[in-house]
Amino acid sequence: MSEYRNLKGRKIKTFATDLSGATAEGQLFFSTAAVGRELKIVNRIEAWASGGNLNTARTINGTGTQTAGLGFGGNAPPPTNNPVGNTEEYNGSSWSEQNDLNTARLGMGGAGTQTAGLAFAGRLAAPPTTYKDETEEYDGSSWSEQNDINTGRINLGGCGTQTAALGFGGDVSGVSDLSEEYNGTSWSEGNDLNTARESICGAGTQTAAVGFAGYVGGASALTEEYDGTSWTNGNNMGTARYALAGSGLQTAALAFGGNPGGLSNTEQYDGTNWTTTSGLATGRRGLGSGNSSPSTASLAFGGNDGSATNVTEEYTFAVSLKTISDS
Numbered sequence: 001m002s003e004y005r006n007l008k009g010r011k012i013k014t015f016a017t018d019l020s021g022a023t024a025e026g027q028l029f030f031s032t033a034a035v036g037r038e039l040k041i042v043n044r045i046e047a048w049a050s051g052g053n054l055n056t057a058r059t060i061n062g063t064g065t066q067t068a069g070l071g072f073g074g075n076a077p078p079p080t081n082n083p084v085g086n087t088e089e090y091n092g093s094s095w096s097e098q099n100d101l102n103t104a105r106l107g108m109g110g111a112g113t114q115t116a117g118l119a120f121a122g123r124l125a126a127p128p129t130t131y132k133d134e135t136e137e138y139d140g141s142s143w144s145e146q147n148d149i150n151t152g153r154i155n156l157g158g159c160g161t162q163t164a165a166l167g168f169g170g171d172v173s174g175v176s177d178l179s180e181e182y183n184g185t186s187w188s189e190g191n192d193l194n195t196a197r198e199s200i201c202g203a204g205t206q207t208a209a210v211g212f213a214g215y216v217g218g219a220s221a222l223t224e225e226y227d228g229t230s231w232t233n234g235n236n237m238g239t240a241r242y243a244l245a246g247s248g249l250q251t252a253a254l255a256f257g258g259n260p261g262g263l264s265n266t267e268q269y270d271g272t273n274w275t276t277t278s279g280l281a282t283g284r285r286g287l288g289s290g291n292s293s294p295s296t297a298s299l300a301f302g303g304n305d306g307s308a309t310n311v312t313e314e315y316t317f318a319v320s321l322k323t324i325s326d327s
Contacts, residue, residue, distance in 0.1 A: 012039070046278045048266070051299070051312035052094035056086050058310075060302035061108045061119065062245075062288025063158075066314055067092035068114040069290040069299045070138065073122065075106050077308040082125045087143070089114055090290075090299065090312070099142045103134045109158030111165040111182075113292055115140035118162045118182070121170065123154040131172050135182070137162055147186045151178050155243070157202035157211050159291060164206040166190075166226065169214060171198035179231070181206055191230045195222055199242035199259075203269075203291060204250040210234070210269065212255055215242040219260055223269070225250055237274045239265045243285040245303075248295030254315065256298070259285040262305050266315070268295060282311045 014032060054060070060074035069090035076084045085100035105122035112118045117138035124130040133152030136143040149167060156170030163184030170176045177196035180187045197214030204210050207228030214220045219241050223234035237255065244258030251271035257263055257280055264283035267274045280300060287303030296317040303309055 046315075046317045048278060048280050048300070048313045048315050050281070051092075051301075051314045052090070053312055054095050054302050054310035055088055055097055056084070056310065057308040058084065058086075058302055059106065059286030059304050059308065060288040061106075061110045061122075062290060062299075062301065063110040063112050063117050063292055064090070064114040064290045064299070065293045066290050066297045066299040069301065070110075070112075070114045070117045071095070071288050071301055072110070072117075072119055072138075073101055073105055073108055074288075074302065075286075075308065083123070087138070090301070095301075095312070101143050102136055102145055103132065105132050105134070107154035107156075107170075109156045109165075109167045109170075110288075110291060111158045111160045112138070112162035114138075116162040118158075118165050119143070120149050120158065120165075120167055120182070121153050121156055123152075129154075135187070149182075149187045150180055150189060151176070153178070153198075155198040155200075155215075157200040157214075159202040159204050159209050160206040161292075166202065166206045166209050168193055168202065168209075168211055168226075169197050169200040175214075175216060179226070193231050194224055194233055195220070197222070197242075199244075201244050201246045201255060201258075203246050203248045203253040203295075208250040210250045210253050212237055212246070212253070212269070213241045213244050213258060219258075223274070235273050238267055238276055239263065241265070245287045245289035245291070245300055247289050247291045247293040247298040252295045254295035254298050256280055256289075256300055256315075257284050257287050257303060268317075277317070278315075280313055282309065282313065284309060284311075 064070040085104035108122035131152035133148040153170035153172040165182040177192040200214035221236040221240040241258035253269040264279035284303035290299035
């Protein structure tokens with residue numbers, strides 16, 4: 001029988017301490033950390049799993065985390081298709097109805113957490129299109145009106161916290177390159193995106209953000225990074241899309257769903273390149289996300305998969321040890 005080193009050209013190493021983490025992924029080794037000598041491999045796990053359904057199926061905006069998500073606003077299902085103010089909280093298992101937004105609207109930007117959330121811009125029902133500049137803060141119970149964003153628009157990207165948020169791109173009678181910063185009180189103009197687009201997605205913080213995909217006369221794969229002052233172009237995504245969702249940081253982001261066609265495609269960003277990972281079980285567009293979640297534990301909910309959906313999915317990325325035996 002051939003030995004491993006004859007097949008792979010290397011000897012299996014022995015370690016007194018178990019290996020772990022992404023840098024050791026795929027490593028086969030003998031472990032003497034426990035009693036005896038065990039053959040182990042560092043195994044990668046990445047998958048979407050079903051969570052509890054939203055109470056109201058709709059395209060939706062969101063923020064928060066996988067175990068403390070916040071969904072708000074969006075489109076009511078046909079035949080009305082009108083904006084709604086519904087707010088729901090997710091506890092890692094199920095959704096519960098909360099107090100509505102003061103101004104029902106769709107296509108908003110979102111940032112923050114379940115107990116310190118932020119919703120801004122959006123629009124009312126069309127036609128005619130009415131672009132909104134309202135900003136509202138959520139305290140875990142109710143929404144309160146704050147100072148307006150400088151330029152009302154729809155389908156913009158958002159990220160950051162309630163006291164240090166970033167809003168960028170969108171549509172205001174055409175695709176926009178505008179970028180604005182929120183300090184917990186008011187909005188100020190920042191340097192523009194390099195490429196104007198709407199239905200863009202974002203992740204990260206106000207001083208270290210990443211904006212990706214979007215609509216520029218068609219689906220886009222563009223990536224830009226923000227350093228708190230200016231945007232710089234990064235490497236493109238593998239799949240061009242718009243009306244997607246995402247989470248994570250500038251150096252560790254996750255992008256999923258979107259148009260055209262109600263995509264299930266999911267990609268990871270490491271601060272330089274995008275790589276494909278496990279796809280959503282339900283492909284859709286206009287979905288919400290726990291955009292404050294780490295890229296390894298994201299949350300996707302609602303959207304449209306041909307009709308309004310209330311489906312929730314949880315993403316897990318982990319590296320774990322598996323013991324190999326002959327049984």
